[in-house]
Amino acid sequence: MTVWKFAISAVAVAFSFAAIVQVRGQPSTEGFISIDCGTPDGYNHTDNTNIQYVSDDQYIDSGVNKRIAQNYINSSIPIQDVTARSFPSGSRNCYTLKPVTANQKYLLRATFMYGNYDGQQSVNPNTSILFDLYIGVDLWKTVNISDASAEYRVEAITLALADFISVCLINTGSGTPFISALELRPIKLAMYPAAMANQSIVLYLRRTYKPSSNQIFRFPDDPYDRIWASYTEIPSDWTTISTNAPIQYYADDHFNAPSTVLQTAVTPIRSTTMTFLRLDKGSGPIAPQYHVVFYFTELQLLNSNAVREFSIYLDGSDRWGDSFRLLYLMSYYFCSTDPLTVDYAFSLNATANSTLPPLINALEVYTLMYLSNPATDVSDGASRICSFRNHDCPDAIMAVKAQYQVKRNWMGDPCNPTEYAWDGLNCSYTASPSRITSVNLSSSRLAGQISDFFSKLQAIESMDLSNNNLTGGIPYSLASISSLQVFGDSSGLPWLPENEQRKNVTEVAVKVCHQISSQGTKQLHAEAESLTHVFHKNLVSLVGYCMDGDKLGLVYEYVPQGSLHDHLRGTSGVFRALNWGERLRIALEAAQ
Template sequence: MMKKKSCSCFAAMMMTWLAVLFLICTAPVGVHGQPTTKGFISIDCGIASNHNYVDQTTGIPYTSDDQFIDTGKNYNISANSISSFFPTQALTLRSFPDGARNCYTLKPIVQNQKYLLRASFVYGNYDGENSASADKPLQFDLHLGANLGQTISISGPEVVEVAEAFADATADFLDVCLVNAGGNTPPSRNSLLSQCRYPDDPYDRLWVPLLSPRFRTISTSSPIRYANDDQFEAPSAVLQTAATPANGTSLGIKWFDKTGEANFYFVMYFTEVEVLPSNTTRAFDVYLNGVLLISALQPFYLLSNYAYTVDPISVSTEYTVTLNATTKSTLLPILNALEVYTSMQVTQAATDVNDGTILNVNLLEFR
């Protein structure tokens, strides 16, 4: 059973031997209370020593990174590489020209607390060398302590890559390291446009809209209600929109595992956002790769509903979640949001060899 999330987050903008921003936070209040940044450690890499400020868009306070690392040099990204969607934190960075491994020590944190760590990556042609391209991406490994989190590849100056992980703190600090990986791997692109995040989500999870001609969007402006034992607390702004099929009676979402080795966990959110006439019914079955998971699901009006896996799923290199209207349903299926996690077994931990980490968090909302 998954516990209620009193998690924390860490965000970073970095590149091979460079970092742009970090954020690590613990949000002790639920989504129904007043959001707070108490417990957040938000680091803007590359700004002047001892400098701090409050981001005008999110209200999150940031500080310089010099108290968390003692290697590297500060730079501004190229003016020609500045994109309109770059946040303030993406305009500066710390470069690491020396050493194959450079680590940020993030503290103080609470031992045995579960943390959400976030890392975003951008090159920005800070060195004027135009080093990143689709044919020869710049590449490095992101480690949590001694364990490989994932390999990051940057294919251009304005390309932004985002990685996230849930981790259990086995000490009062977390080491996040950039390690020279070598080699070239074609990267995927991540859009940072139109995200739902803090303060809508007090844990600062990033909910990214999934737009597709296969979907039609329905929405409401009414507030969403939550059960007292709601374990996941998706933001009201996310649950106020839902996808329904643009054609046919089936709604499908697909993702891939090229390695064929990952274990997946996922959470699906279902909230009825339309007032249904008494002579109509919305009921649908939920399948994973053709296997029935939920039968005749009927979401409640303006109430957060969700379904999630307890055991890891690892059956294929290709996964499809499909929602099919039942034969008695007069309305099409809906899906408000989806979280997909992959698991990584931590084999080397500083204080606990049985520690585990959840990586690669994808949180999608449908608009």
């Protein structure tokens, strides 16, 4: 197991105290996304933490706004719990949280309170509501709502891989999914090293020891808005130590547990050891993998003869072979990065030099969440929320959704998980990331011009836009995708014939020469006549010609990507540059 630990020996006391103490400034809400779900568009309020919450209308295009029953509303519940957004339709409904910064770590929290919002008593002693919660394309948690009056929270630490984070509620057939609040908080990259690009960590337990209080500690006490619950079930052979003095922090203490959390500790009364945490392997088919963070602060000003020194034991063994000797009012932490996968018992054991028993102030436990499912290629996918009110959407398929206001299950990742892939899309899964290969938007009431964003789907092979009301021609950018086939009909695609679709059509090009001299006309006539009999695989074939006075029209095979002359001269309208392999092939064929 890899461990990050802040411990200090007696020698370290000689170091300059001012040089190692961190001065904490006022906390900021910059980068916070705080959503009160189920509230109307434009709604906002500031709660008792001084955090402003806004409507979820700008983050999602589906769902129904609801309000919990009046008999569940009281002064003890957060105002965010009064409303909820319910999702009676669709198997997957997703929020897209923006703006976020790629490669930044975030605390992500979802809150649920049923409160009989649907008037159906769907949660009762005999019935629970269960649904899945996803971060992007990976399962975050199965939410189990078994108490109508309880608030349920699900929290994770995750690394943003793009400029968005998607949170999806999945209907698994055991009740209608709903959500009361959704919160995103930026944290320092050095915090929680187990959270990285290929895995997130999910909160299992966060505890502070306040024996006579059910108080919750969060922002502004905690600058990262972690929610610390008081643990009141203190064993009878433990006692508490408290102080009102502010806690100090080392400059490289990345975790910064709030002072209010660390101002109370527990310690055994008549023992030199204390078992303070047991983790089990659970009842599921896969044993959870745990990560732990323990916090220690000396709260008593000890006399010169007193020593509090202890080690962390795992299943009765001094696994790490090091000890903590704390300085007065200085914060220390212990953090594991390698996962624990079987039953474990953590205890603190006083060393032989110690005259006082060990203590602990707070702890966190997380389970590992592997990010094993590949997302759709970012250029194809949905890295921005594209609502009908905001078309600022640079990623292809979501931009198409916004432009045409597509009324389908288009939310979350377009291709993954495969069982929730978007209607009308086919994807290729032969490589990672997956790519969109076809789009079927037939009979979708599309209007306006053909979107340039279709050309951003660089792996697309076919597109069906029939039975719509589109105007204009195919954008030039689409012509650069040589493998693309566009299907449509006369009513939906205006560049096709107005009457009926013809079969076995050969596309041709026509070049007209004007004001040809009499002698030149005879010469061109002879050359055109001879060209109709010339056939070569590397030459376009002349279909025919037409002479009309001093005008000559040549009808020849259409070259959709332009001729060699066009590419050499950079003729306007030729948009695809030749790669070196194509240039070599052309040179060889020209010599044949």
